[in-house]
Amino acid sequence: xxxxxxxxxxxxxxxxxxxxxxxxxxxxxxxxxxxxxxxxxxxxxxxxxxxxxxxxxxxxxxxxxxxxxxxxxxxxxxxxxxxxxxx
Amino acid sequence: xxxxxxxxxxxxxxxxxxxxxxxxxxxxxxxxxxxxxxxxxxxxxxxxxxxxxxxxxxxxxxxxxxxxxxxxxxxxxxxxxxxxxxxxxxxxxxxxxxxxxxxxxxxxxxxxxxxxxxxxxxxxxxxxxxxxxxxxxxxxxxxxxxxxxxxxxxxxxxxxxxxxxxxxxxxxxxxxxxxxxxxxxxxxxxxxxxxxxxxxxxxxxxxxxxxxxxxxxxxxxxxxxxxxxxxxxxxxxxxxxxxxxxxxxxxxxxxxxxxxxxxxxxxxxxxxxxxxxxxxxxxxxxxxxxxxxxxxxxxxxxxxxxxxxxxxxxxxxxxxxxxxxxxxxxxxxxxxxxxxxxxxxxxxxxxxxxxxxxxxxxxxxxxxxxxxxxxxxxxxxxxxxxxxxxxxxxxxxxxxxxxxxxxxxxxxxxxxxxx
Numbered sequence: 001x002x003x004x005x006x007x008x009x010x011x012x013x014x015x016x017x018x019x020x021x022x023x024x025x026x027x028x029x030x031x032x033x034x035x036x037x038x039x040x041x042x043x044x045x046x047x048x049x050x051x052x053x054x055x056x057x058x059x060x061x062x063x064x065x066x067x068x069x070x071x072x073x074x075x076x077x078x079x080x081x082x083x084x085x086x087x
Numbered sequence: 088x089x090x091x092x093x094x095x096x097x098x099x100x101x102x103x104x105x106x107x108x109x110x111x112x113x114x115x116x117x118x119x120x121x122x123x124x125x126x127x128x129x130x131x132x133x134x135x136x137x138x139x140x141x142x143x144x145x146x147x148x149x150x151x152x153x154x155x156x157x158x159x160x161x162x163x164x165x166x167x168x169x170x171x172x173x174x175x176x177x178x179x180x181x182x183x184x185x186x187x188x189x190x191x192x193x194x195x196x197x198x199x200x201x202x203x204x205x206x207x208x209x210x211x212x213x214x215x216x217x218x219x220x221x222x223x224x225x226x227x228x229x230x231x232x233x234x235x236x237x238x239x240x241x242x243x244x245x246x247x248x249x250x251x252x253x254x255x256x257x258x259x260x261x262x263x264x265x266x267x268x269x270x271x272x273x274x275x276x277x278x279x280x281x282x283x284x285x286x287x288x289x290x291x292x293x294x295x296x297x298x299x300x301x302x303x304x305x306x307x308x309x310x311x312x313x314x315x316x317x318x319x320x321x322x323x324x325x326x327x328x329x330x331x332x333x334x335x336x337x338x339x340x341x342x343x344x345x346x347x348x349x350x351x352x353x354x355x356x357x358x359x360x361x362x363x364x365x366x367x368x369x370x371x372x373x374x375x376x377x378x379x380x381x382x383x384x385x386x387x388x389x390x391x392x393x394x395x396x397x398x399x400x401x402x403x404x405x406x407x408x409x410x411x412x413x414x415x416x417x418x419x420x421x422x423x424x425x426x427x428x429x430x431x432x433x434x435x436x437x438x439x440x441x442x443x444x445x446x447x448x449x450x451x452x453x454x455x456x457x458x459x460x461x462x463x464x465x466x467x468x469x470x471x472x473x474x475x476x477x478x479x480x481x482x483x484x485x486x487x488x489x490x491x492x493x494x495x496x497x498x499x500x501x502x503x504x505x506x
Contacts (some may be wrong), residue, residue: 001399003390008505015401035491040488041435042343046332046393068376071346072394 002074005037007081011081016059023066048072053083092287095198113279114286119293122319123151125473126281126331127326128298130154130164132459133276133451134326134467135281135292137473139197142288144467148199151320153313159278161489162328165374165396165428166459167385169364171208171269173228174289175220178484179437179498180465185481187268189463199280201272202378206267207363209238209246211413213258217368221264228266229230237274238265246363249414254413258369269364271375272385272458301337301448304442308338308447322473324449329394329429340443343490344453345416346432347388350353350402352425354417354474356380360446370409379411382420384410388430388456396427430456437496441478441486450487 002014010032027036030041045051068077092101093111103110114360125141129406130152142145154160170190173181194201212218221237228235240252243263252260282292293315301323311321323335335342361376373389384406389399403425411418431453433439438461439453451469454461468482478486484496 001401009154032320035495037411038491038493046304046342046345048330048333048390050429051392053391055353071392074393074395074397 001048002068004055004076005079005085006057006060006065007065007079009057012057012060016057017065018056018058020054020064022047023054042049050077091198092283095200114162114292117291117293119296119313119315120291120312120319121153121317123291124320125324126318126320127152128311129161129325129327130158130163130282130292130294131326131328132159132278132281133454133465133469134324134461135278135285136462137324137326137451137469138285138290138292139281139288140467140470141474143286143288144470147470147474148289149468150285151318152285152290152292153176153217153296153298154292154294155313155314157294158282158292159275159471160453162428162430163278163460163462166274166349166427167375167383168271168274168459168506169208169269169373169375169459170203170272171266171364172233172262173208173210173224173266173269174498174500175224175227176496177227177231177264179227179496180228180233182481183460184231184233184351185467186461186464189467190272192279193280193463197280197284199276199283201276201280201296203270203272204378205270207246209243209363209365210264210266211243211260211365211367212262212264213260213367213369215261218262221262224264231264234268235264235266238263241386247361248366249360249416251413253417258412264370271364273378276291277462278395279332283316298334298337301334303338303445305449308444309447320448322364322449324469324473326451326469328431328452328454328458331450335443335450335452338443338445338448340445340448340450342439342452342487343434344439346394347392347425347430347432349386349388349430349456350398350425350427351383351385352403352422354382354383354422357382357420365413367409369412370407370412372406372413374410374413381423382417384434388432389427394429396429398427399427430454434490438465438485439487440482441464441472441488443487452473
């Protein structure tokens, strides 16, 4: 079981959070092609190791969080609110 | 030294018992050649079945199956060994129906007892929406000639008396989809049977051989780099699970796959009391009793992606609660062990089989939580695709191009236990 240290609520069990997947850059909706949009929707890096993810603290502060996690060991390197600039 | 190969039979068993001579190895060790006609990455059920059908159906025998660890150590040895074909879409049910038929003849075909027990497969409905989807599935299945019907709670009780069909549980049982040809298989035996069959036919099985790179020149695959040296090959097939995106990355091919662990557990053995395979989508659990008497439990995939196959306490707690909702009589049973396997989840819960933008590089991946039941048919169809150079009709809707073309399959309703 994973413990995520929420910047607002402190250490919490991961079952309080919703995993939203890898962060990726959304193409400009007005300028994109259907193929490029589908690529954005479906294709992920699926990194084995360092991954930049987005989680939602659904049963806590209800804030969106940027989580850096090692997908081989599940070790979490950092958690910060999406509103915070990358340190 | 025993001669090779020995055909398994009662007479062979008697002869070995009397003469006390050694059984030959079921598959042999070979030196790694510097080139093969076909290199298969991944020595699981899919890779070995592909090698077997390449040899048996198409006489392509200069084939290497490479596995970084040992054969059948990934998803093939970690699944819950359930076979069924009552899928939702016509293309899905036709594909899995072919697999069930291959499984039915596999013990004879491979001369290896795979212990396929067609004890029936029952998916429980706990709400009106599930019941409605099951009626739909049953009709699709019947049109395709697949034995599948909706039964009421009394029918559930008759087939599986241990199940609580009363109003006591939080989600009472309203009915079930009943699929008599479904059942369970000894999964290791399928891997070993295909390995032996492929080996007899001439394919080389290389365990402990990790692929570290894939060579591509002018848009064509030319071979692989391995931990034991380079191997040239005009055809490379990615038959891995869990690590499939990492292998495809080596050839510069992106796949729409995320890797998620799925946990399973097994209890101590008890006397036979549960005949069919029981599945509940609402409770996220499936249960079957093995020939040895243990109950095998599986759940849905973990709630976040990971390459770590460690079990978690949260899974055990949830599983125990859900199983007791279905069968309160099991409260004194003890779990013996739990484990996890890595599942390649695709956006539409359909596999990805076919050619890729790199000529000669094929994929048979994205098998989510349904790869074991598809092993024989996937091997047969991939072998036909590689031998004939065209995509067979049975797998035409499972190509990689469907994601960029927006032609997703709609199999989530019947492929995933959690839905």
